[in-house]
Amino acid sequence: MNDGAKLKATIVYMREFCQQLALLLRTSDALMADRTFEQAGGNYAIIETSGVIGQPTRWIPNEVFRFYWSGEHPRVLAFVAALLDDRDKRYATELHEPLLTAGAFIYQSKPGNNWEWWWARWHGKMRNRRDDGTMVQVDAASWPGEKFPFERVMTLAVPLIEVVDSTSLSQRLIEPLSAAVAEFREASGPATEVAAPPPPLPNG
């Protein structure tokens, strides 16, 4: 195969890669729905991409994600995200390979629309990050100088290539996440009040 054919194969691969990422996230939606969580961000799965000539590094997504909330866990904003790259070198530790991450932000009361899309990258922001499936929890105060509306955040991650089907997605990400957020199951209002519009999408 010559270099031109390899380049073409790479583009075709990227399309199929995106197709499978979409299946992964929609399977995640279904697994979370089994645990009473519904999508908090509608159909959005990507932010901060660009179609303009001056921002070519943003032509390809940096991460893909889904956010969730549940009337049975009114203090929780959960997410599942695949971190594909650290385009802007913002992570606390270098990203050596794509990771599939999941996590939850624990609020004092309902999150409403008091959250940001870029929080899908939170696992990369964790200084004590583990990429082996271990759930790590920290207080929001762990980032002095930054102010966040939640009290605690927890994340876990595994290498994306190790999640080979819906069973491993469930066992390695969704079940540990579900077990961790169960600790914070405290009723603070009826389920129907949880739904709120997501925050506005960032420009880009």
Add this chain to the structure above:
Amino acid sequence: MLQAILARKLTRPEEEFEDLLTSSVFGSLQYAGDETLVLEFLGLASSADGSRPLAFLPPCVSLRFRFWPWLTHGDVGCEPDVVLTIEHADASWTTVLIEAKLKSGKGWAPEGNFGPRDQLAREAWCLASEGQHRRCVVYLTADFAVPRASLLESEAELLSFAGESAVPIAWTTWRALAGLLARRHLPAILTDLLAVLRKLHLTFYEGLPPLGDLPRRFLFNADDEGHTSWSFDVPTVVPPTFRFHDGSRSLFAFASPPTCPPWRFGS
């Protein structure tokens, strides 16, 4: 039909493709003759309240498929996609009506028609005329999770016509069938059916595509010190066998044992 889909020979609008898919899937299941698979698939169908009305059915002794039959209940008629009639080992019967969708939602009968207007409620109403044995309407879609609002809407309309004797309405997805097929040793027709479902992306997540087209061979050219040209193939199976070639001639192969000892290139 399966081969035509796999070879991309069909260029039809979605509405027609829905029928072709239904025909391909249930036709394949019919000719494969695997009643256990069909019952397992139906058993996954879930009602809006999370119950599974077709789970734990008695063993099947015969299974009959009817495609696009016309059913009536009084002045009300409907044409579901498939009706399955199952005879069980304990002499009981189950009739399952399947309404299959791909990208469209459920339909509505025009105003002024007799009976329920909601398609699923109408079909459940007509299915009630098929006898007093076990019955269920299965709404088969490409969704990933139960379309609860849609099912509740149908149940509410059916309830207003049939009361407590209403036939249950449940949902399942094409993707669940792909999951069942992927876990079995399949005859050729069901292997092709699974390939069709994968081609149409009617699966749950099954892993990332293999990086099959990335470079697998490294070439080393001759130098001035008498070393010959040779190539090195990256192994693609586990445990790997490392093969070294000189042009078209195989120089030697190194099969790694389960625990690979330290090794190096010698002079």
